[in-house]
Amino acid sequence: MRPVLVFDGDCGFCTTCVRFVERRLRTKATIIAWQFADLDELGVTQARAEYELLWVDERGGVFGGAQAVAKLLVDAGLPWKALGLLLRVPPVRWLAHGFYRAVANNRGRLPGGTPACALPADRRPLQR
DSSP, X not given: OOOEEEEOTTOHHHHHHHHHHHHHOOOOXXXXXXGGSOXXXXXXXXXXXXXXXXXXXTTSOEEETHHHHHHHHHHTOTTHHHHHHHTTSTTHXXXXXXXXXXXXXXXXXXXXXXXXXXXXXXXXXXXX
């Protein structure tokens, strides 16, 4: 099994970030919107997938938010790996978590974001 990066496919900001990853990082992960993923098979809930970016490793370990970003960067190799390793070490880890939550909580206001990003998944106009 390859690692899997699970993101919110209804969020324009999240999709923009994932497109950057696909163009610029050499990851061996499968990248999929949670709306199209078999969440049960991945061992995650829809609530968690709505809440944060997820990295599911080859052994089924699930990492969310800033730690999912860290895992992605480590997987991408140099030069990204150094940043990913740094994001895993306290106190940088704590700062990364706070930064991630601030971005995630305001993604509808960020470039590429839409007002739908701020809505719960069941209230979004493009809900699948």
